[in-house]
Amino acid sequence: MSCDLHCHSKISDGSMGIDEIIAIARRRGLNTISITDHDAVAGATRAGVIGKRQGVEIVHGVEFSAWDSDRGRRVHILGYMCDAPDRLEGMCRQINANRRVSSTEMVKKVLRYYPIVPDSIVRCASGSTNVFKQHIMHALIDAGYADSFYGDVYHKLFSPEGGCAYVSTTYPDVREIIDLIHSAGGLAVLAHPTVYDSISIMEELTEAGLLDGVEVWHHSADDATVDMLQGFATDHELLMTGGSDFHGMYANKPRPLGSYGAPDGTVQLMKAYKNKRFK
Numbered sequence: 001m002s003c004d005l006h007c008h009s010k011i012s013d014g015s016m017g018i019d020e021i022i023a024i025a026r027r028r029g030l031n032t033i034s035i036t037d038h039d040a041v042a043g044a045t046r047a048g049v050i051g052k053r054q055g056v057e058i059v060h061g062v063e064f065s066a067w068d069s070d071r072g073r074r075v076h077i078l079g080y081m082c083d084a085p086d087r088l089e090g091m092c093r094q095i096n097a098n099r100r101v102s103s104t105e106m107v108k109k110v111l112r113y114y115p116i117v118p119d120s121i122v123r124c125a126s127g128s129t130n131v132f133k134q135h136i137m138h139a140l141i142d143a144g145y146a147d148s149f150y151g152d153v154y155h156k157l158f159s160p161e162g163g164c165a166y167v168s169t170t171y172p173d174v175r176e177i178i179d180l181i182h183s184a185g186g187l188a189v190l191a192h193p194t195v196y197d198s199i200s201i202m203e204e205l206t207e208a209g210l211l212d213g214v215e216v217w218h219h220s221a222d223d224a225t226v227d228m229l230q231g232f233a234t235d236h237e238l239l240m241t242g243g244s245d246f247h248g249m250y251a252n253k254p255r256p257l258g259s260y261g262a263p264d265g266t267v268q269l270m271k272a273y274k275n276k277r278f279k
Helices: 018-027 042-054 085-113 118-124 133-142 152-158 174-183 199-207 223-235 266-277
Strands: 003-007 032-035 061-068 073-080 187-190 213-217 239-242
Touching: 003 061, 003 073, 003 239, 003 266, 018 032, 018 042, 032 042, 061 085, 061 174, 073 174, 085 118, 085 133, 085 152, 085 174, 118 133, 133 152, 174 187, 174 199, 187 199, 187 239, 187 266, 199 223, 213 223, 223 239, 239 266
Parallel strands: 003 032, 187 213, 213 239
Antiparallel strands: 061 073, 073 187
């Protein structure tokens, strides 16, 4: 596979800059990648400029954090190939403002348990649209209070089930996000359906004619899940995408760029689908 359509940079919760990611992609022999930062489109736009210089095709992307209101849980939607990405900026600002409120509260709570310097967290989050939990953990590791990003300290602090510093964030309804992506001329793809138990909402959104595709190839999907998702996508004429969900050092396990991806020809299928949808 030479196509990795799910990568995060320092602009959200990845540990590497866009120029570094594209340079690695070229060395890895990847023909195409997509920078899909959380609730941010600036990185995807900048990646297009750098990609042209490096000879790597860049698919404009973003990963939106949304809410499945009926089931009361998170769901992530990947937006690809938006013709008017500026239309997404307002929603990105709204989500990040909500995240900033929760992250500020989480930092306050962490400081009650660990006497780290707040500036160290800010330094770890330099270049990002927000302070993510990974940045807080990075500061705790630097200060010697933790030896991994997702070990005992992380779960003690940030587990949604009773973490002493966990604060939830308010996210927009998933249908609002999909409508926004379509209004910008983009394709809406359900990210990693098993991570947030999104199979039911996948079926519901597909029946409503809202989804354009499903992320089939992802580290969260075992062989049986991949087969199931491929079958579902084929039966409903949905696009199939995939990627490493690259976060660099901030991944929960070593997961290099290109370790998961989509087959050759995927981007051509996406372009053809888009031309048909928006003609």
